[in-house]
Amino acid sequence: MQIIENLKVKEKLYLEKLENGLAVMIIPKPGIQKKYMIWGTNYGSNDSEFVVPGEKENTVVPMGVAHFLEHKLFEQENGTNSLDVLTSLGVEANAYTTNDHTAYLFECTDNFYEAMDELMDYVQHPYFTDENVEKEKGIIGQEIMMYDDYPEWRVYLNAMSAMYHNHPVKLDITGTIETISHIDKDVLYRCYKTFYNPSNMTLVICGDFEPEKILEEVKKRLIDTKASGEIKRIYPQEPENIVQPKIEQKLEVSQPLYTIGIKDKREIDVQKSEIVKKHICIEILLDMIIGKSSNLYKQLYNDGIIYSTPSLDYEFAKDYAHVLVSGQSNNPELVLEKFKEEIKNLKQNGVSEDALSRIKKKIYGGYIKEYNDVADISRMFLADYFKGICSFDYLEEIEGINVEYIEQVLKDVFKEEKMVISIVRN
Amino acid sequence: MQYKQEEIKKGIKLHLLKTDKFKTNIIAVFLTTKLDRNTVTENALISAILRRGSKNMPTQERISVEMEEMYGASFDCGLDKTGDNQVLKFYIETINDKFIPNKNEGILENSLNKILEIVFDPFLENGVFKKEYVEQEKVNMKHRIxxxxxxxxxxxxxxxxxxxxxxxxFGLYKYGYVEDLEKIDNVELYEKYKQLISKCKIDIFVSGSIEDTTKNTIFENENIKKIGQREADYIVPEITKKDLQEEKNITESMEVTQGKLILGLDVNLNDEKQKYATLVYNNILGGSANSKIFQNVREKAHLAYAANSSYMRFKNNIFISCGIEITNYEKALGLIREQLEQMKNGDFSEQDIEEAKKGIVATIKTIDDEQDTQITYYFAQELSQDTITVEEYEQKIKDVKKEEIVNIANNTQINTIYFLRD
Incomplete structure (x- = not known):
């Protein structure tokens, strides 16, 4: 096993790539009662067109299959539901789907191995029938409608559709009531066989474990599967420009919600340290521009334009990337205008050494805090792994970030012509 | 983990939770006072004003800069309704000195002094809260409400x-009411602040790698020295008899895609000890994926994605909630009523009970692994003047018998059925 130790946060990662292609990551947490296991496949809502290994033709499936599969995987041939079985063991089990991965997990204090039996069994044994697929459409339909009532989700998704012409990242992870109506058991089996091959999956365990021993426990529970070849994923050609600078939706809210998006491009084949450094730089820049200690925040807050710090994000996967600034304001257009102005000023005046060293401290502290909870740690390592990153890299790369580097990122990413604003208001 | 508490002065208590499990230290200051229609809005406003500035950090940017310098200490405040009390909460979370590249920065001590300054030594102009801050926060509070x-x-x-x-x-909204805001000015609000500080219950929690000097830092702190002892003015939660009422039905409309159905239940207890049985009752009813509501409303009838119940122990209410198609209102309500009846008739197995207990015990066991949960747990005990260790708590859950659960079911009735639709 490969051992990666980080002296800053004082944690170790044990990494093993098994013969069948499965990556296993173990982060020991001595003295902690909580134990966490998560098993993910590098398959999310964006993967709706692909070539099954060994085939020549493209396969196209309806939007929402990855998420539908996540719901259905719990169903077992003997009539039980694995979520019920896990719950009856007293463990907290769940699953989720993102744009680029799907994950199954549980957290517990007792009955870890019994729960591990169940989790590893159900993820490796799909059981779909016409009847159980139909039934799920009602439940997922309600999940879709629930999201329709979240103004935060609407404003986010609208911002995506203002940025992206074709890329599926702009669509609902769940699909729509219409797209899921086309899902049947054959589609589910086909996607399962393609993406749930061990070579496309990663398993993370965090808790008070002996790494070698727990790795053996994982191996014991794996069914005999050969690594499949590479799955070719087809994403539509996405132009670099945005679709439209502004998008609005009417919903019953007390004050308008806004999301400012900046479409970024992902350079293919850059080194992973560059990806991490760029991510850190964007976090720093967002803090400098509109973070809690910034001039702009102070001004907007004192003028009663915004009432709390906006949430600041940089989302990226292998083939897309964007910056997001979201919050509530009585005048979102003004927020955008001032945001643009502040960026212009920063470009003109340059980044100050003092501010940089202070914000770096802040961000470093934030990274350390992410290592408190077994669940947070596991999910972070899983998500980063699918992006080709080791989470420890953030702690290591931050030190080397200097004014020149950050000013370059400011110039490359924070471009006015790449900005959109999405607003939800009454 | 070692838990120690010590009275600093009458009505002011220090709680030390010494643990090496975390990368972080958390300091929390809780001000607890009676919930009252006359003061609820001004108290909410006070909590908003305090984060605007303190004596040595006169603006919120200054506070933010100081926090950033302390390796991203996060300063936060919140407002809670705990039983019939309103609790103003202030937190600072910092990383342990162990994880800081330049050692000996003394972040714990520094952040202790900072938070005490923010709460007890606010920024004043001409001896009162700054007018501009109060006016801005009034507008903000209006938005929040x-x-x-x-x-x-x-x-x-x-x-x-x-x-x-x-x-x-308990029916009051924790952030207060818009119509009260207009009446409040900066001079009066500062008076109210002084009154609040002089009579509220004060609890200070420090959790993390506590040093021997930590206690002294607090006892020697100028701001702590300056505040006086008090007969803390708050309500100790206790069991009250709930009158049998006719079910209230309320339907309201708003622009929604999905209907939101809530059932508010009254649980009539005679004794604090019955709370453990109520926890098990709630878990079987709607507290987990195996529960009756989740299984019947979601898994069998496919009416909902979210369907669950939760127990609010300070007031002895259970709230059942689910998001449903608006036309399925009668159907969902019928199913829920059926589950409540089944609980009354004892129509659940020993296995259901065992599974529910396992789920609850697992949650109890994780209390010590989560720093903020730990603080919440000990604060709840402090308020209810109840001291029970995590191990005892676990045992009490394990001891719950079926007849006690059935008894709870038969002393639980629907108070209000609320439906939000289009």
Whole structure:
């Protein structure tokens, strides 16, 4: 096993790539009662067109299959539901789907191995029938409608559709009531066989474990599967420009919600340290521009334009990337205008050494805090792994970030012509 | 983990939670006072004003800069309704000195002094709160109060509680009321602040790698020295008899795609000890994926994605909530009623009970692994003047018998059925 130790946060990662292609990551947490296991496949809502290994033709499936599969995987041939079985063991089990991965997990204090039996069994044994697929459409339909009532989700998704012409990242992870109506058991089996091959999956365990021993426990529970070849994923050609600078939706809210998006491009084949450094730089820049200690925040807050710090994000996967600034304001257009102005000023005046060293401290502290909870740690390592990153890299790369580097990122990413604003208001 | 508490002065208590499990230290200051229609809005406003500035950090940017310098200490405040009390909460979370590249920065001590300054030595202009800050926060608070409609599921629950506790403190909205805001000015608000600080219950929690000097830092702190002892003015939660009421039915409309159904239940207890049985009752009813409500409303009838119940122990209410197609209202309500009847008839197995207990025990066991949960747990004990260790708590759950659960079921009735639709 490969051992990666980080002296800053004082944690170790044990990494093993098994013969069948499965990556296993173990982060020991001595003295902690909580134990966490998560098993993910590098398959999310964006993967709706692909070539099954060994085939020549493209396969196209309806939007929402990855998420539908996540719901259905719990169903077992003997009539039980694995979520019920896990719950009856007293463990907290769940699953989720993102744009680029799907994950199954549980957290517990007792009955870890019994729960591990169940989790590893159900993820490796799909059981779909016409009847159980139909039934799920009602439940997922309600999940879709629930999201329709979240103004935060609407404003986010609208911002995506203002940025992206074709890329599926702009669509609902769940699909729509219409797209899921086309899902049947054959589609589910086909996607399962393609993406749930061990070579496309990663398993993370965090808790008070002996790494070698727990790795053996994982191996014991794996069914005999050969690594499949590479799955070719087809994403539509996405132009670099945005679709439209502004998008609005009417919903019953007390004050308008806004999301400012900046479409970024992902350079293919850059080194992973560059990806991490760029991510850190964007976090720093967002803090400098509109973070809690910034001039702009102070001004907007004192003028009663915004009432709390906006949430600041940089989302990226292998083939897309964007910056997001979201919050509530009585005048979102003004927020955008001032945001643009502040960026212009920063470009003109340059980044100050003092501010940089202070914000770096802040961000470093934030990274350390992410290592408190077994669940947070596991999910972070899983998500980063699918992006080709080791989470420890953030702690290591931050030190080397200097004014020149950050000013370059400011110039490359924070471009006015790449900005959109999405607003939800009454 | 070692838990120690010590009275600093009458009505002011220090709680030390010494643990090496975390990368972080958390300091929390809680000000607890009676919920009252006359003071609820001004207290909410006070909590907002205090984060605007303190004596040596006169602006919120200054506070933020100081926090950033302390390796991203996060300063936060919140407002809670705990039983019939309003609790103003202030937190600072910092990383342990162990994880800081340049050692000996003394972040714990520094952040202790900072938070005590923010709460007890606010920024003043001409001896009162700064007018500009108060006026700005009045506008902000108005937005926050009006913002309660934005999260529809949360709004439905808030409305249910409001209807169940009409004319009672617990029915008050924790951020207060827009019509009160106009009447408040900076001079008066500062007076109210002084009154609050002189009579509220004060609890200071420090959790993390506590040093021997930590206690002294607090006892020697100028701001702590300056505040006096008090007969803390708060309500110790206790069991009250709930009158049998006719079911209230409330339907309201808003622009929603999905209907939000909430049932507010009254649980009639005679004794604090019955709370453990109520926890098990709630878990079987709607507290887990195996529960009757989740299984019947979601898995069998496919009426909902979210369907669950939760127990609010300070007031002895259970809230059942689900998001459903608007036309399925009768159907969902019928199913829920059926589950409540089954509970009354003891129509659940020993296995159901065992599984529910396992789920609850697992949650109890993780208390010590989560720093903020730990603080919440000990604070709840402090308020209810109940001292029970995590191990005892676990045992009490394990000891619950089926007849006790059935008894709870038969002393539980629907108070209000609330439906938010289009």
């Amino acid at each position: 009006e913002g309660k409609i934005d999260n529809k599921a949360r709004y439905a629950l808030d409305r249910t509680i409001e209807e169940m506790y009409k004319e009672e403190p």
